[in-house]
Amino acid sequence: MKTFAQKLDFRILVAGEMVKDHGEDNFYSVMGENCAVAAVFDGSGGIGSRKYPKYMDHTGAYMASRAVSGAIHDWYHESMESGSGLAKGREAAAQMKEYMLRAIRVVEKNGGATSRIFGTMVKDFPTTAAIAVVRDTEDGTELQCFWAGDSRVYLLDRNGLAQLTEDDLEGKNAMSNLQSDGALTNVVSLDSSFEIHYSRPLRFREKEAYSIFAASDGCFGYVPTPMDFEDLLLGTLEESQSVNSFERKLDENIRSIAGDDYSLAWISFGYGDYPQMKEALKARRQLLQKDYIQPMVEDSSLELQEQLWTKYRGSYERFMSSAGPARNRPEAGDRQLQSGR
Amino acid sequence: MGSNQRSISYGVDVVFCIDATESMYPFLGVVKENALHFYQDFMRVMEQKKKKVEKLRVRVVAFRDYLADGREAMLVTNFFDLPAQSKELEMCIRSIEAKGGGDDPEDGLEALAYAIKSDWNNSPGRKRHVIALWSDDATHDLGFGKAARNYPRGMAENFEQLTEWWGSKYAPGIMDESAKRLILYTPSKESWTTIRNNWNNVIHYESEAGQGIAGFDYDQILNAISSSI
Numbered sequence: 001m002k003t004f005a006q007k008l009d010f011r012i013l014v015a016g017e018m019v020k021d022h023g024e025d026n027f028y029s030v031m032g033e034n035c036a037v038a039a040v041f042d043g044s045g046g047i048g049s050r051k052y053p054k055y056m057d058h059t060g061a062y063m064a065s066r067a068v069s070g071a072i073h074d075w076y077h078e079s080m081e082s083g084s085g086l087a088k089g090r091e092a093a094a095q096m097k098e099y100m101l102r103a104i105r106v107v108e109k110n111g112g113a114t115s116r117i118f119g120t121m122v123k124d125f126p127t128t129a130a131i132a133v134v135r136d137t138e139d140g141t142e143l144q145c146f147w148a149g150d151s152r153v154y155l156l157d158r159n160g161l162a163q164l165t166e167d168d169l170e171g172k173n174a175m176s177n178l179q180s181d182g183a184l185t186n187v188v189s190l191d192s193s194f195e196i197h198y199s200r201p202l203r204f205r206e207k208e209a210y211s212i213f214a215a216s217d218g219c220f221g222y223v224p225t226p227m228d229f230e231d232l233l234l235g236t237l238e239e240s241q242s243v244n245s246f247e248r249k250l251d252e253n254i255r256s257i258a259g260d261d262y263s264l265a266w267i268s269f270g271y272g273d274y275p276q277m278k279e280a281l282k283a284r285r286q287l288l289q290k291d292y293i294q295p296m297v298e299d300s301s302l303e304l305q306e307q308l309w310t311k312y313r314g315s316y317e318r319f320m321s322s323a324g325p326a327r328n329r330p331e332a333g334d335r336q337l338q339s340g341r
Numbered sequence: 342m343g344s345n346q347r348s349i350s351y352g353v354d355v356v357f358c359i360d361a362t363e364s365m366y367p368f369l370g371v372v373k374e375n376a377l378h379f380y381q382d383f384m385r386v387m388e389q390k391k392k393k394v395e396k397l398r399v400r401v402v403a404f405r406d407y408l409a410d411g412r413e414a415m416l417v418t419n420f421f422d423l424p425a426q427s428k429e430l431e432m433c434i435r436s437i438e439a440k441g442g443g444d445d446p447e448d449g450l451e452a453l454a455y456a457i458k459s460d461w462n463n464s465p466g467r468k469r470h471v472i473a474l475w476s477d478d479a480t481h482d483l484g485f486g487k488a489a490r491n492y493p494r495g496m497a498e499n500f501e502q503l504t505e506w507w508g509s510k511y512a513p514g515i516m517d518e519s520a521k522r523l524i525l526y527t528p529s530k531e532s533w534t535t536i537r538n539n540w541n542n543v544i545h546y547e548s549e550a551g552q553g554i555a556g557f558d559y560d561q562i563l564n565a566i567s568s569s570i
Contacts, residue, residue: 118545120539121543183510
């Protein structure tokens with residue numbers, strides 16, 4: 001039986017900022033003996049635009065993503081050092097929220113006076129959070145997602161891209177959220193009314209090969225459709241010859257389209273090496289190109305995009321139940337979803 | 342990389358509501374400059390964020406006091422397409438004079454109602470519908486100037502109805518819920534404080550009489566409009 005480290009192929013981090021030294025995203029990635037965490041945090045500049053002279057005129061959004069990233073670092077290390085390991089589900093979500101609030105309160109306390117901007121579109125230290133926690137079990141690996149806001153955790157395997165978290169947005173789905181650019185309905189902030197959602201655990205057998213990644217909307221929010229985002233990922237995979245080149249080209253390709261700061265924390269399992277991962281996903285890229293991308297290149301109408309989205313959506317939302325991704329349900333009755341193969 | 346090179350663009354409509362009463366005289370010039378620079382400044386910020394603005398339109402609502410100023414109480418334009426009609430917009434803004442107004446409060450809520458009922462661009466795709474309002478004082482209650490002969494028919498009956506016109510995420514009003522933004526440059530007086538505390542998608546820059554908008558705060562406001570929320 002393989003160890004957790006043997007199952008893991010590689011981890012990469014991709015991040016960029018629109019305005020130098022003012023990027024409002026942050027990320028966290030760590031790997032232990034039996035578990036790994038990949039997380040991104042997107043300080044919400046639209047509602048967190050207050051600037052703090054004591055923080056060199058950085059915004060509340062800038063400070064929040066960093067504080068919350070640090071909170072998850074502390075949560076991980078203190079949990080591991082205590083000997084109890086990482087909590088799961090509701091307990092983990094409650095712990096994360098407590099760590100986040102504690103960190104934001106320190107930042108607020110030290111921030112001092114700020115500008116005279118008020119209103120319902122202004123929050124103190126707002127940031128999204130999308131956190132993937134993977135742990136080793138006797139039966140394989142287990143993934144659980146935690147989130148607030150519109151940053152996402154995704155899974156990519158030979159069946160294509162799947163969104164694992166449900167956006168806290170007014171829009172109805174990934175396609176309508178791209179088009180409407182709607183307001184966040186839940187976001188981490190000093191106001192403690194936010195909720196950290198958690199998904200049911202997703203279990204993978206030892207032989208399964210897959211990648212999971214957390215991404216801020218700078219990565220996926222500036223393509224016309226969710227199909228284009230999958231094509232960006234698979235196209236980058238195809239044009240790269242190694243993990244290092246994949247990380248570099250993914251950064252270049254996201255940067256070329258992003259209209260916002262972007263962060264992506266990626267972990268791949270079970271492929272063995274990079275060439276085998278490329279080979280395993282080659283057929284999926286061909287199908288995606290033939291059935292979705294080429295038709296949209298030939299006809300860029302919104303009608304066709306909507307029609308193809310309807311066809312694509314079933315697979316893209318394959319880990320979401322009809323009531324969403326089964327978040328915040330009692331754990332005793334959790335259905336243990338297999339990964340669809 | 343296939344079709345992901347197809348970029349996403351924004352349609353942006355902006356309504357400037359400007360208090361043009363006599364008390365605004367000391368700083369109407371600054372407000373007008375802010376309004377005139379808004380286009381370039383907004384485009385600069387959108388460009389920094391690599392957000393492509395496909396269509397940008399601006400209209401102007403200059404307001405005073407129906408009872409005191411009669412026909413001069415509300416001056417309203419259609420949308421100007423920018424940059425094509427920037428000369429016309431500039432002429433319009435520069436022609437606004439600070440005069441009249443009667444008592445201290447003004448008919449700012451009627452101006453807001455005009456702005457909310459603008460002919461917004463509702464074509465598919467990402468949009469921003471922005472109302473930017475400058476005033477140095479409180480508002481009359483809606484309908485205070487009803488006795489004036491030119492008081493508009495079809496105006497919101499009261500503040501509650503105006504609130505319905507603005508809408509909320511649970512009960513959308515006239516404007517697109519995702520696109521709408523209201524930026525107030527006003528003192529913390531009625532009804533501006535009620536609006537900032539209760540209406541969604543509002544940014545309130547608490548101004549002081551005689552002051553313009555400091556660059557520091559102005560950038561924050563531009564960032565707030567251009568960013569997702």
